[in-house]
Amino acid sequence: MRPDDLALLRVPGVPTVSPDGRMAVVAVARTDPGDDAERSRLWAVPTDGSAPARPLTPGPRDTDPVFSPDGRWLAYRGAGPGGRPQLYLLPTAGGAPRRLTDTPLGTGRPVWSPDARRLAFTARVPQVDRSGVDRAAQPPWLVTTLRWQANGVGVVTDRYSHVFVLDLPADGEDDGPLPRPRQVTDGAADDADVTWSPDGAELAFVSARHARADRDLVRDVYAVPAGGGTLRRVTDGRARCARPTYDPSGDWIWLTARLELGRDGVDVVGRGATLCRVRATGGTPEPVLAPAVTDRGDATPATVLAGGAAHLGVRSHGAVELLRVPLEGGSPEALVDGPFTVHGLAAAGGVVVATVGHDRSAGELIAVTPGRRRLLTGFGRALGATGRLHRSQERTATAPDGTEVHGWVTLPPGPGPHPVLLCLSDPLRRPEGWSLSVDAQVLVSAGYAVVRCAPRGSSGHGQAHARAVRAAGGTVDADDVVAFLDAVLTDPALDPERVGVMGTGYGGWLATLLTGRTTRFAAAVLDGALTDPAGLVGTSDVGWWFVDQYLGADPPTPAADSTTPTLVVHGEDDRRYPAGQGTRRYVELKRRGVSAELLLFPGEGSELGRTGRPRHRQARLEHLLRWWARWLPVTLEDDLPVEVVDAGALPPDDGGREPLTVRATRLD
Structure with a gap:
C-alpha cells in the first residue's frame, strides 16, 4: 500500500436494516485528495445478495442512516462542504430527501420514536456566539470545572449537549419552513445516547448530573418525559453507563456499563464494558455477561435488541466477535468469530447485518441468518486489486x-x-x-x-x-x-x-x-x-x-x-x-x-x-x-518489491529475441 492509495480506501460505517429485513443501508466514507475532504454517501444493500450495493444519496457527507419503524422513511445526517451535520428525511419509496434541522453546531444521530412520527437527537447548545472567523475577538471562557474540554470537540463549558425531539411534518408536506425541534433537557452537563420507551412516552439517555460529576467518571441513565419535564435517575451512580435500550416490554433497560469504579469513581483501568440490564423504574445495573472476561468493542451507538436477544461485538484476543445473547437467559452464541473485527451491526426481520473487517479489509457488510453468513458487499475491491495488502501472522x-x-x-x-x-x-x-x-x-x-x-x-x-x-x-x-x-x-x-x-x-x-x-x-x-x-x-x-x-x-x-x-x-x-x-x-x-x-x-x-x-x-x-x-x-538484498514502469516490446518470435529492457523504481 502506498500513501496515495488512501484514495482507494472505502470505510463502511454502522448499518441499518429495514423492519422486514430485506434491505440494509450503510454510509461509506472515502477520502477525496483533490478537494482535501472526507466524503461519505449512503448505499442500499439487499440482504439476500440478489443485487449489488447501489448508491442512495450523492453526499458529500451523509452518515448515520436509520430506518423508521414502519419502513417508510430513512433518517440520516447530512452536511455540505464545511457545514455542520443536519438531519435529513428520505422516503424509501422514492423521492428527494428533505432537510429537517438547522442547528448551529450540528446534530447527533437520529433516533426514531415507535410511532415513526418523531425523531429524538442530541445537539450542542451554544450559550455564546463563537461563530466569527476572528477567534481573538471572541469573549473569554470562564472555567470552573475539571471537565471543561473534550477531545475532538474543544472547550465545552458554554455548549453542552442536550436532548431534542422533532415532530415530523405530515405526509406529503415536503416544503415550507423547517420544523422546530423541542429541547427536553438542559443544564451544565452533556447528554448522550438517547433512546425511546416502547410506548413513546419517555426518553432515556446517559449523563453525569450527580453531585461529584466533576470529579469522577460515573455516567448514569436518566429518563425524561418525551414532551419535557422532570428528569429521574434510573441507575444508582456507581457505573459508567452507555448505549441504553428499552426491551419490548418496557420493564427493563439494556445497556453497556463499566462497573465497580471504586470509592472515588475513577477506577476505570481495565474495566471491561459489559452487557447489563436495569429495571426501567430504577436500580443497580445487573451484568448479563461476566465483566472479568467481557469488553464491548463494536461502534454501534445503541444496544441492539431483536428476536428475543441482545447483539453486540465483544473483544477477544485481537478480534471483535459478534455475540447473540438471549434476553431470557441461556448461553451466548457467537455469530461471527475468528480473525475478524465487527465494527457495527443492526438487526431486524430475522436478519443480522454487520460491518466486519480484518487485517486486509476496512470492512464489508455481511448478513447473518440461521445457519448462514452471506457476504453482501465489495467496497474494498479496488484497494484489494492493487495486490499491495499483506497478511498478518499471529x-x-x-x-x-x-x-x-x-x-x-x-x-x-x-x-x-x-x-x-x-x-x-x-x-x-x-x-x-x-x-x-x-x-x-x-x-x-x-x-x-x-x-x-x-x-x-x-x-x-x-x-x-x-x-x-x-x-x-x-x-x-x-x-x-x-x-x-x-x-x-x-x-x-x-x-x-x-x-x-x-x-x-x-x-x-x-x-x-x-x-x-x-x-x-x-x-x-x-x-x-x-x-x-x-x-x-x-x-x-x-x-x-x-x-x-x-x-x-x-x-x-x-x-x-x-x-x-x-x-x-x-x-x-x-x-x-x-x-x-x-x-x-x-x-x-x-x-x-x-x-x-x-x-x-x-x-x-x-x-x-x-x-x-x-x-x-x-x-x-x-x-x-x-x-x-x-x-x-x-536494501536491494531485502528483495524490495519493484514496479515495472517502462518496458520495450518484444518482436515476434522469429527464433531470435531482443533483450527486454526494464526500468524499476522503489515503491517508496
Missing part, C-alpha cells in the same frame, strides 16, 4: 514473569531478513488486532517487517490482563513489548540488527521509555504521543485522572540521555495528548544534540492518522517513509 511470546504476550508480524514479500519496525499503537484506546492498519500496510509495502503486539493494558484478554497496568504503566507493559520483540526476532525473516520503533498515543509513551533504556533501535517515531505525564495533568481532557490511574503517583521517568534519532509527529489541536507533549520531547532531544525532527499538523487532533484531512494523512505517511528510508534503509 505470534505469542512469554514475558519475564511468565505472562503470555499476543501479537502479530506482517512480512513483505521475499525471504528476508527484512528490517523491522516495532509499531506500538495506543492499547488503552484502540488495541491492535484483526483490523486494517494503514500504517502497517504502507510500511510493509515499503519493505519493512512490521511487529505489533497487545501488551498488558490491552483489552480482549481478560480484566486481569488489562488491569495489570493500573498505577504501573510503563513497567509490565514495556516488559511485554520487549519480550515479544525478542521472541519474533528469532525468525530468520527478520533482521535483529536493523530495528526501529514507532509509538502512537500511549504506545508513544512505551516507545519513549524503550529508547531511554536501550540503543538497539536505529530510530524512533513518536506519533501524537504521551511523553510527559506531569504536563498531561493540566492540559489533556483526561489528564486530571488519567496519570494517577494508569501511571501512579510516581510514574517512570524517560531517560535523559536517549540518543535515538526521533521524528516527533503531532496534531496541533490534540486535546488527548496535547501538542506540548511532542514539542517538549523534540526540544529536549535537540538541546542534547540528538538528531530529531518535529512534524506538526495545523488544525489536527489525536485522530490525525485515521480521520485527519486527506492531504495531511498522505503527507504523514510520506514523511514516515522518508524518515525510515534515512535511518533504516531497505
Whole structure:
C-alpha cells in the first residue's frame, strides 16, 4: 500500500436494516485528495445478495442512516462542504430527501420514536456566539470545572449537549419552513445516547448530573418525559453507563456499563464494558455477561435488541466477535468469530447485518441468518486489486514473569531478513488486532517487517490482563513489548540488527521509555504521543485522572540521555495528548544534540492518522517513509518489491529475441 492509495480506501460505517429485513443501508466514507475532504454517501444493500450495493444519496457527507419503524422513511445526517451535520428525511419509496434541522453546531444521530412520527437527537447548545472567523475577538471562557474540554470537540463549558425531539411534518408536506425541534433537557452537563420507551412516552439517555460529576467518571441513565419535564435517575451512580435500550416490554433497560469504579469513581483501568440490564423504574445495573472476561468493542451507538436477544461485538484476543445473547437467559452464541473485527451491526426481520473487517479489509457488510453468513458487499475491491495488502501472522511470546504476550508480524514479500519496525499503537484506546492498519500496510509495502503486539493494558484478554497496568504503566507493559520483540526476532525473516520503533498515543509513551533504556533501535517515531505525564495533568481532557490511574503517583521517568534519532509527529489541536507533549520531547532531544525532527499538523487532533484531512494523512505517511528510508534503509538484498514502469516490446518470435529492457523504481 502506498500513501496515495488512501484514495482507494472505502470505510463502511454502522448499518441499518429495514423492519422486514430485506434491505440494509450503510454510509461509506472515502477520502477525496483533490478537494482535501472526507466524503461519505449512503448505499442500499439487499440482504439476500440478489443485487449489488447501489448508491442512495450523492453526499458529500451523509452518515448515520436509520430506518423508521414502519419502513417508510430513512433518517440520516447530512452536511455540505464545511457545514455542520443536519438531519435529513428520505422516503424509501422514492423521492428527494428533505432537510429537517438547522442547528448551529450540528446534530447527533437520529433516533426514531415507535410511532415513526418523531425523531429524538442530541445537539450542542451554544450559550455564546463563537461563530466569527476572528477567534481573538471572541469573549473569554470562564472555567470552573475539571471537565471543561473534550477531545475532538474543544472547550465545552458554554455548549453542552442536550436532548431534542422533532415532530415530523405530515405526509406529503415536503416544503415550507423547517420544523422546530423541542429541547427536553438542559443544564451544565452533556447528554448522550438517547433512546425511546416502547410506548413513546419517555426518553432515556446517559449523563453525569450527580453531585461529584466533576470529579469522577460515573455516567448514569436518566429518563425524561418525551414532551419535557422532570428528569429521574434510573441507575444508582456507581457505573459508567452507555448505549441504553428499552426491551419490548418496557420493564427493563439494556445497556453497556463499566462497573465497580471504586470509592472515588475513577477506577476505570481495565474495566471491561459489559452487557447489563436495569429495571426501567430504577436500580443497580445487573451484568448479563461476566465483566472479568467481557469488553464491548463494536461502534454501534445503541444496544441492539431483536428476536428475543441482545447483539453486540465483544473483544477477544485481537478480534471483535459478534455475540447473540438471549434476553431470557441461556448461553451466548457467537455469530461471527475468528480473525475478524465487527465494527457495527443492526438487526431486524430475522436478519443480522454487520460491518466486519480484518487485517486486509476496512470492512464489508455481511448478513447473518440461521445457519448462514452471506457476504453482501465489495467496497474494498479496488484497494484489494492493487495486490499491495499483506497478511498478518499471529505470534505469542512469554514475558519475564511468565505472562503470555499476543501479537502479530506482517512480512513483505521475499525471504528476508527484512528490517523491522516495532509499531506500538495506543492499547488503552484502540488495541491492535484483526483490523486494517494503514500504517502497517504502507510500511510493509515499503519493505519493512512490521511487529505489533497487545501488551498488558490491552483489552480482549481478560480484566486481569488489562488491569495489570493500573498505577504501573510503563513497567509490565514495556516488559511485554520487549519480550515479544525478542521472541519474533528469532525468525530468520527478520533482521535483529536493523530495528526501529514507532509509538502512537500511549504506545508513544512505551516507545519513549524503550529508547531511554536501550540503543538497539536505529530510530524512533513518536506519533501524537504521551511523553510527559506531569504536563498531561493540566492540559489533556483526561489528564486530571488519567496519570494517577494508569501511571501512579510516581510514574517512570524517560531517560535523559536517549540518543535515538526521533521524528516527533503531532496534531496541533490534540486535546488527548496535547501538542506540548511532542514539542517538549523534540526540544529536549535537540538541546542534547540528538538528531530529531518535529512534524506538526495545523488544525489536527489525536485522530490525525485515521480521520485527519486527506492531504495531511498522505503527507504523514510520506514523511514516515522518508524518515525510515534515512535511518533504516531497505536494501536491494531485502528483495524490495519493484514496479515495472517502462518496458520495450518484444518482436515476434522469429527464433531470435531482443533483450527486454526494464526500468524499476522503489515503491517508496
